[in-house]
Amino acid sequence: MSMFGKDWENGVSIAKFKCTTNGPEGMWDTEMRIVKLEAGKRYFVVYDPFANRLMWFDGDRLGNIEARVAFRNIVELAMCDADEGSNLRGKS
Numbered sequence: 001m002s003m004f005g006k007d008w009e010n011g012v013s014i015a016k017f018k019c020t021t022n023g024p025e026g027m028w029d030t031e032m033r034i035v036k037l038e039a040g041k042r043y044f045v046v047y048d049p050f051a052n053r054l055m056w057f058d059g060d061r062l063g064n065i066e067a068r069v070a071f072r073n074i075v076e077l078a079m080c081d082a083d084e085g086s087n088l089r090g091k092s
Helices: 061-081
Strands: 012-020 027-036 042-048 053-058
Touching (some): 027 061
Antiparallel strands (some): 012 027
16 A cells, blocks of 8 residues: 555546656656545545645546646646756747
């Protein structure tokens, strides 16, 4: 079992990103999952590699959007750290 527990482990992975970077981290690894708790409540959960924590968003439409934005922002930062994000910043 992971350090995040069985709810995270039993979640369904819906997005995953991993890359090698030029920064002090050396590597970025993030993931987004749908997690259903025993009580039946559903959440979108994004792993935050900065703080080594999970960010929980409600399982509704708004939570889906918020989780996707959080995941995208982490991926964009990783790509910039790997010098792959130059096109994201408008450089050629």
